[in-house]
Amino acid sequence: MQFYLLRTDEGSRRSVSFEGDALESMYTKQSDLLIAFIILNKLIKIWGGLTMPGRNFLHIPGPTIVPQRIRNAMAIEQEDMRAADFPEFTLPLFNDLKKIFQTETGRIFIFPASGTGGWEAGITNILSPGDKVLMSHFGQFSWLWVEMCQRHGLDVNALEIEWGEGIPIDRYAEILKADTGKRIKAVFATHNETATGVKSDIAAIRKAMDDAEHPALLFVDAVSSLASLDFRMDEWGVDVCVSGSQKGFMLPTGLAIVGISEKALAMRETAKLPRTFFSFDDMIAANDNGYFPYTPNTIYLRGLRESVNMLLEEGLDNVFARHTRMATAVRKAVEAWGLSLIAKEEKWYSDTVSAIRTPDGVDGNEVARHCYKYYNVALSISLGKIAGQAFRIGHLGDLNEVMVLTPLNGAEMSMKDLGMDIELGSGIAAAQEYLRNTRQARIQAGGA
Ligand SMILES: Cc1ncc(COP(=O)(O)O)c(C=O)c1O
Numbered sequence: 433m434q435f436y437l438l439r440t441d442e443g444s445r446r447s448v449s450f451e452g453d454a455l456e457s458m459y460t461k462q463s464d465l466l467i468a469f470i471i472l473n474k475l476i477k478i479w480g481g482l483t484m485p486g487r488n489f490l491h492i493p494g495p496t497i498v499p500q501r502i503r504n505a506m507a508i509e510q511e512d513m514r515a516a517d518f519p520e521f522t523l524p525l526f527n528d529l530k531k532i533f534q535t536e537t538g539r540i541f542i543f544p545a546s547g548t549g550g551w552e553a554g555i556t557n558i559l560s561p562g563d564k565v566l567m568s569h570f571g572q573f574s575w576l577w578v579e580m581c582q583r584h585g586l587d588v589n590a591l592e593i594e595w596g597e598g599i600p601i602d603r604y605a606e607i608l609k610a611d612t613g614k615r616i617k618a619v620f621a622t623h624n625e626t627a628t629g630v631k632s633d634i635a636a637i638r639k640a641m642d643d644a645e646h647p648a649l650l651f652v653d654a655v656s657s658l659a660s661l662d663f664r665m666d667e668w669g670v671d672v673c674v675s676g677s678q679k680g681f682m683l684p685t686g687l688a689i690v691g692i693s694e695k696a697l698a699m700r701e702t703a704k705l706p707r708t709f710f711s712f713d714d715m716i717a718a719n720d721n722g723y724f725p726y727t728p729n730t731i732y733l734r735g736l737r738e739s740v741n742m743l744l745e746e747g748l749d750n751v752f753a754r755h756t757r758m759a760t761a762v763r764k765a766v767e768a769w770g771l772s773l774i775a776k777e778e779k780w781y782s783d784t785v786s787a788i789r790t791p792d793g794v795d796g797n798e799v800a801r802h803c804y805k806y807y808n809v810a811l812s813i814s815l816g817k818i819a820g821q822a823f824r825i826g827h828l829g830d831l832n833e834v835m836v837l838t839p840l841n842g843a844e845m846s847m848k849d850l851g852m853d854i855e856l857g858s859g860i861a862a863a864q865e866y867l868r869n870t871r872q873a874r875i876q877a878g879g880a
Contacts, residue, residue: 484808491839492812493626493656493785494679496829498735502682505738506731513730519722525733526719528740532658532748533673533691535665541715542736543688544729547655547676550688551580553710554651554672558696560704561585563617566607566648568593568600571625572816577653581620584705589616595817596776598625598632605640608648618649618671624657627815629773629787629824630780631661638669649696655679658689659743660784660828662752671696677732679784680751681739682829686732752783757870758827758836759783764866765840765859769847774814774822784828787814788843789821794852796823802846809842833867 490497512518529540543549559565565586569575570593578590591603599621608616619641624631634652641648649671654663658673659680665673670693677687692712700712708714714725743751763781766773766788774787790796797813800823804810812824825839840859847854 486808489809489838489842491826491842492810493824493826493828494676495685496679496682496826497831497835498684499682499742499830501742502735502738506735508731508734511730513724513728521737522719522722522733525737525740528744529689529736530691532740532743533665534663534667534748535691535693538665538673538691538693539697539716541688541690541692541712541719542728542733543690543710543715544686544732545688545710546678546685547653547674547688548576548580549710550655550674550676550690551577551653553688553690553707553712554674554692554696555581555584555586556703556705556707556710557712558649558672558692558699558703559584559586559617560702562587564589564615565618565620566604566616567591567620568604568622570595570597570599570630571622571627573627573653573655574622574625575816577620577622594776595628596630596774596780598630598780599637601633601636601640604637605644608641608644608646611644611646614647616646616648618651619646620651620653622653623663624654624661624782624784626656626785626824627787628775628818629782629785630775631657631782632780634668634670635664641669649693649699656782656784656828659739660751660755661782662748665691665693669693677736677739680743680828681736682742683732683735683739686729687736689736754831755783755828757867758831758833759786760870761833761836761863761867762786762825762827762840764862765844768858768862769844769854774818785812785824785826787818787822787824790823790847791852794847794850795820799823799843799846799850802850803839803842806849807842807845809839811839811843811846833871836867837863 526540530536530538541553543553563586565581566589567578567581568591569578578588581588591600593600619637621632621634621637623634638650641650650669651672652670654673654675656679657663658675673691675689677683677689678685718725763786772789774789775781790799797820800811800813812826814820814822814824827836837860840863844854844856844859848856
């Protein structure tokens with residue numbers, strides 16, 4: 433195979449062959465074709481209304497909007513990850529990340545991966561083939577986690593839960609009590625199922641484990657909850673907490689950020705699943721001195737530093753309260769539209785993502801596609817078992833009152849365009865009313 437670089441120089445087209453073949457005329461023809469293709473493509477886009485002035489608004493449940501402060505922090509030169517002063521940057525970062533996980537005794541790992549890599553890191557360092565684990569699946573992501581455990585040869589008891597519901601605490605409690613031989617090695621819980629907008633009660637799972645005096649480890653997927661929803665690693669006795677950079681941390685995708693308890697860390701001595709890239713041992717050996725076992729993504733680490741600064745400056749309690757407010761505004765709009773959420777009960781409503789059910793005969797994914805195409809607002813499609821039955825709005829990360837009205841605005845117009853019985857302005861007005869009232873209450877209480 434040969435590779436060619438085609439370029440236009442001073443008005444004349446030249447081809448440059450890396451292997452030296454003189455095929456000038458052939459490549460001149462090819463470049464003509466290429467230019468014709470590009471022009472045609474542009475025209476099709478303009479005719480199709482895809483080229484729009486203004487910016488695209490991203491309101492999917494991750495990746496989320498990267499705030500300017502973080503973008504500035506990342507607009508830097510590469511740096512020497514073995515420099516003598518690098519640990520002065522990394523060691524405080526690891527320390528401050530513990531505050532986000534609300535852990536004093538846990539250890540934080542940062543892998544250059546997405547959340548899925550964080551899952552794999554937790555499983556492979558701590559468990560062994562044949563280990564019995566208790567899981568449940570009620571959405572695309574909890575299902576993929578089950579699949580990963582199965583692929584690693586674990587003995588998986590996966591409870592199949594209806595989509596729209598969360599983790600069944602009573603069934604977990606029964607199973608744990610019945611396991612008198614304490615054969616279950618780990619209990620898995622997806623804190624926030626992003627596909628359905630369902631949040632589960634991790635504190636209640638810990639209580640069920642303690643009531644059963646069960647020594648299993650508690651693995652929690654907090655990919656779409658950490659840094660947005662209250663998450664208490666130490667208080668809830670979480671042994672493995674997996675998160676990713678592209679949601680509450682407001683960064684691009686690319687870091688798996690994982691919290692591990694002392695108890696879980698000790699298991700790596702006996703865990704038999706193979707690991708290399710995700711080895712905790714290798715990470716610990718290097719991290720203890722402020723370095724990494726392979727080339728770290730230093731620009732992302734600088735961005736993460738800024739993200740942690742922003743979260744701590746706002747204060748975690750304020751971050752959580754803001755997410756609850758934004759989510760409630762979205763839910764007010766959904767109610768005003770006469771629609772419902774995929775999440776079946778209030779106790780399961782997620783404060784980071786809402787999956788909004790569309791009526792029979794209206795493809796929810798078409799609402800998202802229409803909104804993207806005609807209004808330049810990215811809502812999220814629905815996945816897996818509920819594909820087409822809903823569209824999703826991500827309301828997490830760097831978000832304020834006016835920003836959260838944007839996806840509501842786009843959704844409202846799109847639903848109307850698609851023939852749904854929606855009164856224009858109804859959802860927006862309900863959300864505005866709620867946001868104004870709660871803003872005034874906060875101001876009266878001396879808040880910002
Ligand atoms: C709850 C949850 N878990 C896991 C993942 C997988 O993370 P990633 O896509 O970063 O690998 C996602 C992704 O959206 C998620 O929402």
